[in-house]
Amino acid sequence: MTRKPSFTTVMLILGLLFLYLPMVVLVFYSFNSSRLVTVWAGFSGRWYLELLRDRQILAAVWTSLRIAFFAASMAVCLGTLAAFVMTRFARFRGKTALSSMVTAPLVMPEVITGLSLLLLFVQMAQIIGWPADRGMVTIWIAHTTFCSAYVAVVVSSRLREVDRSIEEAAMDLGAPPVKTFFQITLPVIAPALAAGWLLAFTLSLDDLVIASFVSGPGATTLPMVVFSSVRMGVSPKINALATLIILTVSLATFLAWYFMRRSEARRRQALAAAEEGA
Amino acid sequence: MTPSPVPRLRRWLRPRRGWVIAVPLVWLTLFFLAPFAIVLKISLSEAAISVPPYAAILDYSAETLNVALNLGNYLFLLSDSLYVSAYWGSVKIAFLSTVFCLLIGYPMAYAMARAPARWQLVLLLLVMLPSWTSFLIRVYAWMGILSNTGLLNNLLLWVGLIDSPIRMMNTNFAVMLGIVYAYLPFMILPLYANLTRLDGSLLEAASDLGSRKFNTFLKVTLPLSKGGIIAGSMLVFIPAVGEYVIPELLGGPNTLMIGKVLWEEFFHNRDWPVASALAMVMLLLLLIPIALFHRYQSCELEE
Numbered sequence: 001m002t003r004k005p006s007f008t009t010v011m012l013i014l015g016l017l018f019l020y021l022p023m024v025v026l027v028f029y030s031f032n033s034s035r036l037v038t039v040w041a042g043f044s045g046r047w048y049l050e051l052l053r054d055r056q057i058l059a060a061v062w063t064s065l066r067i068a069f070f071a072a073s074m075a076v077c078l079g080t081l082a083a084f085v086m087t088r089f090a091r092f093r094g095k096t097a098l099s100s101m102v103t104a105p106l107v108m109p110e111v112i113t114g115l116s117l118l119l120l121f122v123q124m125a126q127i128i129g130w131p132a133d134r135g136m137v138t139i140w141i142a143h144t145t146f147c148s149a150y151v152a153v154v155v156s157s158r159l160r161e162v163d164r165s166i167e168e169a170a171m172d173l174g175a176p177p178v179k180t181f182f183q184i185t186l187p188v189i190a191p192a193l194a195a196g197w198l199l200a201f202t203l204s205l206d207d208l209v210i211a212s213f214v215s216g217p218g219a220t221t222l223p224m225v226v227f228s229s230v231r232m233g234v235s236p237k238i239n240a241l242a243t244l245i246i247l248t249v250s251l252a253t254f255l256a257w258y259f260m261r262r263s264e265a266r267r268r269q270a271l272a273a274a275e276e277g278a
Numbered sequence: 279m280t281p282s283p284v285p286r287l288r289r290w291l292r293p294r295r296g297w298v299i300a301v302p303l304v305w306l307t308l309f310f311l312a313p314f315a316i317v318l319k320i321s322l323s324e325a326a327i328s329v330p331p332y333a334a335i336l337d338y339s340a341e342t343l344n345v346a347l348n349l350g351n352y353l354f355l356l357s358d359s360l361y362v363s364a365y366w367g368s369v370k371i372a373f374l375s376t377v378f379c380l381l382i383g384y385p386m387a388y389a390m391a392r393a394p395a396r397w398q399l400v401l402l403l404l405v406m407l408p409s410w411t412s413f414l415i416r417v418y419a420w421m422g423i424l425s426n427t428g429l430l431n432n433l434l435l436w437v438g439l440i441d442s443p444i445r446m447m448n449t450n451f452a453v454m455l456g457i458v459y460a461y462l463p464f465m466i467l468p469l470y471a472n473l474t475r476l477d478g479s480l481l482e483a484a485s486d487l488g489s490r491k492f493n494t495f496l497k498v499t500l501p502l503s504k505g506g507i508i509a510g511s512m513l514v515f516i517p518a519v520g521e522y523v524i525p526e527l528l529g530g531p532n533t534l535m536i537g538k539v540l541w542e543e544f545f546h547n548r549d550w551p552v553a554s555a556l557a558m559v560m561l562l563l564l565l566i567p568i569a570l571f572h573r574y575q576s577c578e579l580e581e
Binding site for chain 1: 295298299301302303305307309310311312313314317320330382385386388389390399400401403405407408410412413414415416418419420421422423425429459462463512513516517519520521522523526527537540541545550553554557560561564567571572575576578
């Protein structure tokens with residue numbers, strides 16, 4: 001006798017279908033030889049070739065990757081500091097301000113963030129003469145700011161789980177706080193730092209609205225190119241690009257899952273061995 | 279025991295702790311908080327044909343300091359029905375989309391939290407994966423599905439449910455569908471985090487005492503997951519109010535949303551003061567939702 005699946009299980013399957021079917025359609029039509037995305041005219045890889053020949057898109061990919069790399073790296077530094085301050089430091093003046101400034105960017109509408117940062121940069125250029133022109137550096141600052149909020153959330157949830165008695169033991173034995181942080185805390189929260197970096201990297205790669213506000217004529221990111229092409233209507237080249245993005249993200253996620261599972265299994269094995277030994 | 283002020287002062291002056299606090303605090307104050315003051319300032323200035331396109335508020339000449347605060351932008355927003363209906367339209371669309379997200383996301387999160395432990399990580403990754411790809415491309419996917427010659431219409435025609443294509447693209451329906459699709463993972467994540475922490479023994483106790491399943495859900499599970507519901511709803515509602523990309527790509531001429539209006543004021547009309555005033559009013563509207571979200575999130579952060 002088969003058990004009738006519960007309502008929530010059915011909803012979960014339907015929900016996952018809802019999330020994935022449009023992406024499957026995108027991937028499917030990227031191999032369509034017709035320019036019309038809705039008519040199937042046979043299998044072809046021509047849109048991938050055209051994508052690789054599109055200098056504008058390739059240049060934008062390179063710009064976006066560089067910005068995302070530096071923004072994610074800076075965001076991990078700032079976000080980890082913020083998370084550490086919020087979870088490890090006793091109350092101090094400005095703590096409430098800091099925690100609001102960490103949570104607000106998570107929900108702040110992008111048009112507001114983008115506009116306000118642009119106006120700041122314009123004002124700064126008027127008063128101190130910097131930034132003289134907007135481009136990669138201003139996008140980097142903008143992305144670092146909102147990404148560090150996400151990193152802070154990821155890292156602080158890990159910091160709260162960590163057993164603090166080891167840190168306290170190290171400090172009782174005379175290790176200065178900085179050394180304790182680098183030798184005890186940092187190795188334990190390293191997976192969270194990696195997760196935070198990856199999240200910040202994808203967020204920066206994906207941002208269109210904020211970058212459009214704070215960018216100048218010199219810097220065109222990938223979402224800007226995609227957006228201006230998509231506005232004109234559906235284009236199979238974008239489907240090919242989408243397929244490559246989905247493929248990369250899926251592969252990275254699968255690898256992350258694989259390594260997480262393996263380290264979990266190894267931990268369990270070590271625990272079992274320790275129990276046997278005792 | 280209250281610490282005497284001298285060691286407290288010394289502790290404050292100790293270099294490292296102060297620096298650790300100062301770096302993120304200064305960065306975020308400069309690049310997140312300070313910009314709002316500038317937006318407020320520019321919203322009170324007058325548009326001018328210059329670079330940048332607004333007149334200075336402060337003017338010092340002939341030994342007098344003139345402060346010209348121009349409330350005209352705000353009055354203009356109130357007098358033009360376009361802006362009022364754009365705010366109302368945004369709130370309405372964002373609210374309905376949030377409700378749909380909750381109705382779809384809650385059962386999904388519940389099933390995930392009840393799934394066998396070895397499945398939970400896989401399910402969580404499956405739900406989050408789309409949000410790591412590309413927002414823009416996921417919205418774009420619906421353009422091909424919803425258009426008059428699109429996949430959905432072709433399917434419905436083929437099945438015979440309709441005789442002529444239904445207009446789905448460029449409607450408010452398409453915008454809401456897009457928002458639900460794009461933001462669903464952000465609704466599920468906090469709900470799932472909340473529901474996995476739910477103490478199973480409470481549910482057992484309820485069923486031992488003879489409570490029916492649905493009754494237990496209403497009286498025990500739902501009230502206990504209130505925090506997750508608020509966090510998820512705010513994560514969808516607040517950004518959706520200011521959404522620009524989805525109404526631009528999926529919406530039509532009748533879709534009035536404030537994010538799109540702000541974008542057009544800024545980029546097409548180059549009216550920076552009005553765009554700033556629009557942003558300030560939007561921020562004011564969202565202050566209570568943001569505070570709600572912050573209260574939940576700071577409980578999560580500090581615990």
